[in-house]
Amino acid sequence: MVILASASPRRRDLLALITPEFEVAVSGADESCDIADPRKMVRFLAEKKAASVAQDYPDETVIGADTVVEAGGEVFGKPADFEDARRMLRALSGNVHFVHTGVCVTCGGRKITEAFTTKVFFRPLDPQEIEEYLAQENVMDKAGAYAIQGSAARFVEGIEGCFFNVVGLPVSGLYGMLKKLDQV
Template sequence: MLHLASKSPRRQELLAQLGMEFGLLDVDVPEQREPGEPPAAYVSRVAREKAGAGLLKVVASRGAVVLGADTEVVLDDEVFGKPADAADAARMLQRLSGRVHECISSVWVLSAGREQHATCISQVRFEVLTQARIEAYIATGECFGKAGAYAIQGRAAAFVSHLSGSHSGVMGLPLHETARLLREFGLMD
């Protein structure tokens, strides 16, 4: 049985898009970057910790497989997590305006005796955003709870002038890599 260790509705939707049936596990893992930790290593570690915390909850279930994922926006080695408030969201969006940033998504799949992972790095270019557009976007509330203060699947899609990589990865779960991992575990054809 597959379990998703995530509270993210987007990850749930994306995993369901693959035709997978799965249970949900509510895990609480601190998302704090260690000093000097490279962004991709940080994202991978957090995804692994989420999957590991989920596996501890279902360890008694024979054949349980847990998927954990993390996605972060990175610009100039700064990891943009979820904004703390509107001012933080505005700061992030101003920094991303007119620039190319990376969106790093890491996926870990664990069972009692096995683990596999994959990381997907996409480049996203935002057009130049006026202060008025930033304020209007923040007012929608869509920016909250999202890495980098934006949702590519929502209104912020209008900010993206170019994407190189995985659209689903920017959303929070790179489907190509996820499907490959699930096939390796015998959960998909």
């Protein structure tokens, strides 16, 4: 059985594209981290989440994931509040940023961990657009305070890399990891 160590409904939907049969066991891992490099950070946190759940499911395939946004040398996770979300969206406005997702798959004592990156181009946003967006979209559980698959799609001029990585789970990359472990 595949176990997804995530409470994210988006990750559940994306994992269902790979395997329709899986369970969710939310990780209780401490997500604090002092690693500055965002790619190393997401790998570390994905491993923590997978390891936390794998303790209870040692014979199952466990998937942990973590996503952050990197813009202008700053790393954005989930916003702390609406002012933090405004700050993030202002920083992304008219700029290029990177979405990094770390994925860890454990299976019978074996472990594969990778980081996937997608480059995202945002068009300039005026303050009114930011306020309207924050009023209509729940951004508090989204790294960088936006959902590319939601109404923030209108802000995205283009991407380089995996679209699904920006949503929260790099489907093709994860599929490749599962194949390496003979789990699909």
